[in-house]
Amino acid sequence: MxxxxxxxxxxxxxxxxxxxxxxxxxxxxxxxxxxxxxxxxxxxxxxxxxxxxxxxxxxxxxxxxxxxxxxxxxxxxxxxxxxxxxxxxxxxxxxxxxxxxxxxxxxxxxxxxxxxxxxxxxxxxxxxxxxxxxxxxxxxxxxxxxxxxxxxxxxxxxxxxxxxxxxxxxxxxxxxxxxxxxxxxxxxxxxxxxxxxxxxxRSQTVAADPAGFGDGLVAGWNGLIATLNGVVIGLGFLLPWIAVAGIVVLIVWGVRRIVRNRRGSREA
Known part of the structure; x- marks a missing residue:
């Protein structure tokens, strides 16, 4: 083998x-x-x-x-x-x-x-x-x-x-x-x-634009005008109520005055 x-x-x-x-x-x-x-x-x-x-x-x-x-x-x-x-x-x-x-x-x-x-x-x-x-x-x-x-x-x-x-x-x-x-x-x-x-x-960069003195003055003036307008509007809204309140006060005062006079007459 x-x-x-x-x-x-x-x-x-x-x-x-x-x-x-x-x-x-x-x-x-x-x-x-x-x-x-x-x-x-x-x-x-x-x-x-x-x-x-x-x-x-x-x-x-x-x-x-x-x-x-x-x-x-x-x-x-x-x-x-x-x-x-x-x-x-x-x-x-x-x-x-x-x-x-x-x-x-x-x-x-x-x-x-x-x-x-x-x-x-x-x-x-x-x-x-x-x-x-x-x-x-x-x-x-x-x-x-x-x-x-x-x-x-x-x-x-x-x-x-x-x-x-x-x-x-x-x-x-x-x-x-x-x-x-x-x-x-x-x-x-x-x-x-x-x-x-x-x-x-790339992220977009936002350019800064700071406000100057002139911008502040304009913004202040606009704010003043807006405030005055608000005051005028408020007064116009309140005037009717003030008139009504005045009339009510006069009526009450007149009634009280009449009552007082009558009471004084009785005592006399």
Whole structure:
């Protein structure tokens, strides 16, 4: 009976051990001695026209060699398209996310001051050198393992050996594809930085117009006239009542006088 063609650990843990050893031998720097940094920027900008600002940022990212990842224009009535017509409500806010080359991130963020008033900005940088070094070692080990298993399949002396080699190759190929996809994603984030910009409509400033001495004099005169008018109206309203009250008082006084005279006559 022939010995199995699948090497021990081809689909198991020995390959991972060799990968970790390769990563530790490589250290935490890339082959050219640089570091792998993922940079992510965010800013908040107040602008006069949100759709126009989104267009400006999009053009700046494209000119720098990047592209627009996503964008949205929001107004008081929900989300509206970028090509909003004049009949639609005014847009009060929006946001845009762009990807630009890592070396152009700073210049693109500096250019936001030409779009509007930058009220907040931040940049987050993550060092992923160890992760990329480890992934590159895993990919290299996986490629070597796949090549070795492919050779062993061609040398398989029995059906059982062939099935074992195919199973190990399938597992190793799936792991290799996964490692390649993750490495490609991280390398893309390193090469192309992400910038998210929140756009808000600038609040309208109300111009102050303090009143002067002349305005105060006019206001005082108008108030005096209004007061005099009120007094005249009040007097006109009270005069009929005053006349009626006077007549009543005269009648009462006359009655009392008559009563007094009669009482005096009786006593005499």
């Amino acid at each position: 022939s010995a199995p063609l699948v090497p021990q650990g081809a689909a198991g843990g020995s390959a991972d051990s060799s990968t970790s050893f390769a990563a530790s031998e490589s250290g935490t720097s890339t082959t050219d001695g640089t570091r792998d940094i993922v940079a992510t920027g965010s800013s908040t900008v107040e602008v006069e026209d949100v759709p126009a600002a989104i267009t400006q940022i999009s053009d700046a990212a494209t000119s720098a060699g990047g592209y627009v990842e996503s964008s949205q224009v929001g107004g008081g009535y929900g989300v509206v398209p970028l090509d909003a017509t004049a009949s639609q409500p005014a847009v009060s806010s929006g946001w845009i996310t762009v990807r630009v080359p890592a070396e152009a991130l700073t210049s693109v963020m500096d250019g936001l001051s030409a779009v509007g008033d930058v009220t907040a900005t931040s940049v987050n940088r993550s060092d992923v050198t160890e992760q990329t070094v480890d992934l590159r070692a895993r990919v290299a080990a996986g490629e070597a393992s796949v090549a070795r298993l492919t050779e062993l399949m061609a040398q398989a002396g029995s059906v059982s050996d062939l099935i074992a080699a195919e199973s190990a190759l399938s597992e190793r190929q799936a792991q290799l594809d996964s490692d390649r996809a993750i490495l490609t994603s991280i390398e893309s984030q390193v090469a192309m930085s992400s910038l998210s910009v929140q756009l808000n409509m």
